[in-house]
Every structure is written in structure tokens, then in C-alpha cells.
Amino acid sequence: MSRLLGDSHRRFLQTLMAVGITDEQEARALYQHCCDTHKMPCTPDKLDEFIEAINSRLQPMFMQIRKGMSEENGHQYYALVNMAETDITRMTSDYADNELELFRKTLDLIVSSENGTASSTDILNSTDTMTSKKLKKSETEHLLTRLVQDKWLCERRGEYTLSTRCIIEMEPYIRTMYQDQVKVCHICHNIAFQPKCQICENPSCGIKIHNPCVARYFKGRVEPRCPACDDFWPHEIPDFPAAFRESRPPNKDKKLQKTTAS
Numbered sequence: 001m002s003r004l005l006g007d008s009h010r011r012f013l014q015t016l017m018a019v020g021i022t023d024e025q026e027a028r029a030l031y032q033h034c035c036d037t038h039k040m041p042c043t044p045d046k047l048d049e050f051i052e053a054i055n056s057r058l059q060p061m062f063m064q065i066r067k068g069m070s071e072e073n074g075h076q077y078y079a080l081v082n083m084a085e086t087d088i089t090r091m092t093s094d095y096a097d098n099e100l101e102l103f104r105k106t107l108d109l110i111v112s113s114e115n116g117t118a119s120s121t122d123i124l125n126s127t128d129t130m131t132s133k134k135l136k137k138s139e140t141e142h143l144l145t146r147l148v149q150d151k152w153l154c155e156r157r158g159e160y161t162l163s164t165r166c167i168i169e170m171e172p173y174i175r176t177m178y179q180d181q182v183k184v185c186h187i188c189h190n191i192a193f194q195p196k197c198q199i200c201e202n203p204s205c206g207i208k209i210h211n212p213c214v215a216r217y218f219k220g221r222v223e224p225r226c227p228a229c230d231d232f233w234p235h236e237i238p239d240f241p242a243a244f245r246e247s248r249p250p251n252k253d254k255k256l257q258k259t260t261a262s
């Protein structure tokens, strides 16, 4: 279906390209801003329709604005995704070949780990097996800082996890590369990494559910049971959304304001 795109659609798309990822609240504010700037009527509950119109025009270019959930706080996010590339080539303009090799190694560590994290020590050690130009310790540390700044990785006390942006944008790649290791959430069917999810303790079941999805699914149920095997769900049901307060990356809002201004 081909729909006409107005200036407001174009402005929305340009801003999203500049910031990479935006949460739902910011997307709503941006939608309002774009409509106001170009004197278009803005219907607050029509954001998804507005994005669908943009997506119908992006489709021939194998691009798409995709919605995904943060495993951290359960909030919805929007990211511009290149559907044609199932590799991490989309990052090649920003990173050198050996940096991309180390990013791939970091992905390997995170996906194959029990808890969805990789320690800085393990990442530093993995430079020993690099086939491209080996990164020095200081270069590796600098690269990790950049990957966090560019919102591909998150860091907490020396432990690295995949960011929401990375999970939304790299989902086709991760699913293809790590078919046997990747588990999906039984509720929302997106990739689920530990420790941001709960697992059914029935050994013949073992489904995973994201913490925010657990909170939503079991809300108000007196005796929680596994949606797959009907066994008792023994985990504590997180209190949503209070338990998942968002920790925003610094300067994110400033950057968004800067790009939406004018």
C-alpha cells in the first residue's frame, strides 16, 4: 500500500535516523512536534498509523521502523532497522574491521552465557583469538566505551549486556547466528536474555518470560501457573512498572531536543 508522505513524516524519520532509538513517550512527543511544525492534525492515538505510513514507503528500501520492548523496564521503543542486512555490516561506517570482530566476539560471549552478560575481563581476553589486527587493552576499553555511547551495549559494574537498540536492530542477525542458543519469551515472542527474565522450573518445559511480561501476564492472578505446562509458577512476580525504573543514557534527551528543534 503506497501512501503519501508529508513533511511531518519525513521529519519524524530524519530525527529517528539521527538518534537511532527512541522510547514510546519520546516518539509521541516527536510525533506531536512534527505535526505542529508542519501544521498537520495530530491524533495522539494514531502514532502507530503514522509510523505504518512511513514504513509503507520504507519497505522497497528494506528499511522499517520496528517496535520492541526493553527487557530492563518493559517500555516500548522504536528503532529504524535495515531488514536487508542480516549481518552487522550496518555498523561498518562507524567501526573498523577489527572493532567489528571484537563486537562479534562480545555478542558470542553474551549470547552463550548463562545470564546474558559478558565481563570486561572476558572481552579483553577474547582479543587473544582475533584474526584481524589485534586490539590493545586501551583500544578495547575505548571501543567498549564507544559501543555503550552508541547504544549497542549497556554496562553495569564491568558487566556488558545487549542494549534494547541492539536487540531490536540485530534480532534477525542474532536469530540466524545463534539459532540453538537463543530463547524467546513465551509471551511476547521476542528474544529473551537472562537475568531479565524468569524460567519455568518444570524440566520438561523451561519456557522463558521477560520480567515485564511476567508482571503483565500474572497481574491480578491469585495462583500463578505456567502458561505452557500449567505448573505452579514459583518465582516472585515483579511489581510493574515500579520495579523497572528506567535508567536513561546521559544526554539522550538533549540530543533528541537538538535534532527536533528548528
Ligand SMILES: [Zn+2]
Pocket (backbone or CB within 6 Å): 185, 186, 187, 188, 189, 190, 209, 210, 213
Ligand atoms: Zn516478553
Ligand SMILES: [Zn+2]
Pocket (backbone or CB within 6 Å): 200, 201, 202, 205, 206, 207, 226, 227, 228, 229, 230, 231
Ligand atoms: Zn512450564
